[in-house]
Amino acid sequence: MPTSPFAVLLAALLIAPAIIAPAIAAPPTGPSRVLTGADLFNLEAASDPQIAPDGKTIVYVRRANDIMTDRIHPSIWSIDVASGEQMPLVDGPGSQGEPRWSPDGSKLAYVSSDSGKDSAQLHVRWMRTGTTARVTGLPATPHGIAWSPDGRRIAYVMFVPDEGTKLGKAPDKPEGATWAEPLQVIDSVVYRTDEGGYNKPGYEQIFWTPADGGAPTQLTFGARNAGGQLSWSPDGRSVLFSAVLSQDWQREQVDSEVHAVSIDDLSVKTLTHRKGPDDQPVVSPDGRLIAYVGFDDRYIGYQNLQLSVMNRDGSGARVLTGSLDRSVGNPVWAADGRAIDVQYDDHGSVRVARVGLDGSVRTLAEHLTASDFDRPYSGGDFSVARDGTVAFTSGTTQRPSDVWIQRGGNPRQLTHLNQGLATRKLGDVQHFEVAAFDKLPLDAWLGTPPDFDASHKYPLVLEIHGGPFASYGPTFSTDDQLYAAAGYVVLYINPRGSTGYGEAFANQIDKAYPGRDYDDLMSAVDATIAKGFIDPTRLFVTGGSGGGALTAWIVGKTDRFRAAATQKPVIDWSSFVLTSDMTPYFSRYWFDKYPWEDAAGYWARSPLSLVGNVKTPTLVVVGSDDFRTPDSEAEQFYTALQLRGIPTALVKVPGANHHGLAERPSQSAAKASAILAWFDRYRSPQAVPAPSAP
Secondary structure: OOOOHHHHHHHHHHHHHHHHOOOOOOOOOOOOOOOOHHHHHHOEEEEEEEEOOOOOEEEEEEEEEEOOOOEEEEEEEEEEOOOOOEEEEEOOOOOEEEEEEOOOOOEEEEEEOOOOOOOOEEEEEEOOOOEEEEOOOOOOOOEEEEEOOOOOEEEEEEEEEOOOOOOOOOOOOOOOOOOOOOOOOOOOOOOEEOOOEEOOOEEEEEEEEEOOOOOOEEOOOOOOOOOOOOEEOOOOOEEEEEEOOOOOOOOOOOOOEEEEEEOOOOOEEEOOOOOOOEEEEEEOOOOOEEEEEEOOOOOOOOOOOEEEEEEOOOOOOEEOOOOOOOOEEEEEEOOOOOEEEEEEEEOOEEEEEEEEOOOOEEEEEEEEOOOOOOOOEOOOOEEEOOOOOEEEEEOOOOOOOEEEEEOOOOOEEOOOOOHHHHHOOOOOEEEEEEEOOOOOEEEEEEEOOOOOOOOOOEEEEEEEOOOOOOOEOOOOOHHHHHHHHOOOEEEEEOOOOOOOOOHHHHHHHOOOOOOOHHHHHHHHHHHHHOOOOEEEEEEEEEEEOHHHHHHHHHHHHOOOOOEEEEEOOOOOHHHHHHHOOOHHHHHHHOOOOOOOOOHHHHHHOOHHHHHHHOOOOEEEEEEOOOOOOOHHHHHHHHHHHHHHOOOEEEEEEOOOOOHHHHOOHHHHHHHHHHHHHHHHHOOOOOOOOOOOOO
8 A cells, every 4th residue: 555755754754863772662661741742632722712691601612632533623612600610512523613692692603514524504502491403504604603683683604606707618528428627717816725725716795594594695795705703783784894895806905994784775885994904893782883903004014903993884983092002803892882892912922901982901801822732822712791701711831721701800710621731741931031132122932841950951942933923922832842842942932023012013024024033033042042051052943934934044044053844934935925825915015016026125035045055954844735835935945955965854744734734633743743853863963063153
């Protein structure tokens, strides 16, 4: 039976370190004390906690890694807030998600695939009796569900196919003949997405359906995508949404507006008109105001999403968070209509804040964390009850996200997932501050091996976040814990360009990335070496996406690192902006000109321009279905290194897109193991000549 190239390569990488090991390995004397790749199948995380209007019950999506399907299996659980008791609410072989309470709390809508094979459908559960009904039988999966104020209707977004562009036709096929697939005709600017692959002809449209079942009604039509976050007007006669409906919508993807569609005559009224995004509209309880987020577009790399309010007819727009130098999102009106709750990232940690109509900002909850496992990105979910109780997800560097609540006083943890991790000795993670080359303060975190001894000298892995407009924080990370379990100290930082530090900090890389991020990262490495427990001749570097681009840039600038692993990188900015699924954005906001207008500028910022300097053995990792930083980017770098005779290997993760490089537990474990095997090849002082001094 043939073996896949991926399996062959992993086998070669994993076997390599055994060359210097005894011929016969001793059998294990007991279970592992540290985290292993197999432990990834036992992990769970809480996401999307939705607190009932009366604050007595929380439902949330419990994401558990399933060893039999090698996928995350989401199910919906409920928690009694008073007792903390939880129970499964919706489970089965399919996917369960998007739980949303009806306005009176008597019913719960959610999206579920009963069999796991058919498209997921909209369901409603009557909470008092536990009776559940499937209320749609649609050709595609609905999403973005929103209850009408009277609880009688549910709005949602769904993809509606059309025929697409036709150019000629093949001859008529004889009956019973087997022919090739028909030609694929593409005429759109963005013709594939990292989330869904090559686009099928059609558009996202808005519908509503009776909450107790019945025929759906389509509200939007035409050759535009409508959708985003939906919000009903208090009288239930219109639905607000955000979309780019302009003539040049394919190229002006950032210029969205808030619209309202009437459920009576299907007329659409545009309520905002500025240049720039206007998203996430939410109508106040009394119907007078609409809250939304956006900015006046200045065509720079990063701008804060600001919270604004306007009158119901679109007049009187004003910004509420102009004095908060942070990007806010997910607005929710307080029950009394006098404030809006939002979340924002601050120094790697996410907060929930209440913004008054006077612009005042008061923190309601903090230390939110996301539900991903592999890397320590900041994030998190929240919802708010009528009495102001906040339900949110929070975790630590030692545990993935659980469900917490807070209303004044101290927060209270309601779930205790991943108790099995108590049997594993994890690496400790500590925060410290780094002074960059220009004295700019940078947040950094250091993960140490489980049996860390500061009197010893350890190899160091510099692990770099992507984005680049994103941030790391004090969050659980399987990648970093696996590196630490293998005996490496792990360093990660938020260099300039990271979010959560204000617009000026983020835009220090505007039209200049990767630029001075290299200096920030090297400053952090030097500060870590100065602590005294790092062997400066055993440095390693890795990172994904923007972190992959920086990894490739670093090995072109210095040979201080013994080995590197660049994951899903950008290698040539010209080819990237013309093949990525977000090309209208990248070519306009990250550069002043198109590639053919400034070839020299694009090339000067491309890691490929430095490949002639590379001496560092460099592993290249990418998903086979990555359409954000397409696999052709990784392949260019791999081939260039091969042509130069630099030790390299190309690891492709089958079926993985950009975000999902570590989505399947087996691939996440195998990817981390491959990187460690590559580093271990060069970990011994005898493996390669010592790198030159800085």
